[in-house]
Amino acid sequence: MTYDYEQKKLENQESLRNPRIGDYWHEMFCPYFLVVDVKGDDITVLSCLGGGYTRKHELNAKIDLKDRWTFDLSKSMVVNREWISRAVKYESIEGFVADVVNSEKTVKIAMEWRDYKQKQIRNQIIELEKQWNEFTGWVHLKNTENI
Secondary structure: OOOOOHHHHHHHHHHOOOOOOOOOOEEEEEEEEEEEEEEEEEEEEEEEEEEOOOOOOOOEEEEOOOOEEOOOHEEEEEEOHHHHHHHHHHOOOOOOOEEEEOOHHHHHHHHHHHHHHHHHHHHHHHHHHHHHHHOOOOOOOOOOOOO
């Protein structure tokens, strides 16, 4: 299999314009980030880029296991297209420092993040319901329009 530079450049440019869930940016097998959600201009990623402009105050979203690495689903962050462009393109010359891949495996990881977030939100709702019940003594709200 030969590397088609021009084809990869077109794929990278298209992904930069229209990020998709499952877009996995990497450089020679070194992970950069994985797109897990896209809502308009807000793009949620699991990033492996540390320091600099990318993750100044947070730990990386990559964790090492014994025989492989994976993403820490709790470390997602919302970025924009400018952030992605700065992360994957060279600063002083034309071209991409990283390439994008979108596969069944990368989409599966994004869906795992989605499941994680749904469970996290549901747990927050359950905790808020408990706090509500303790505060008011009401188990169910009959009319929430007046709140």
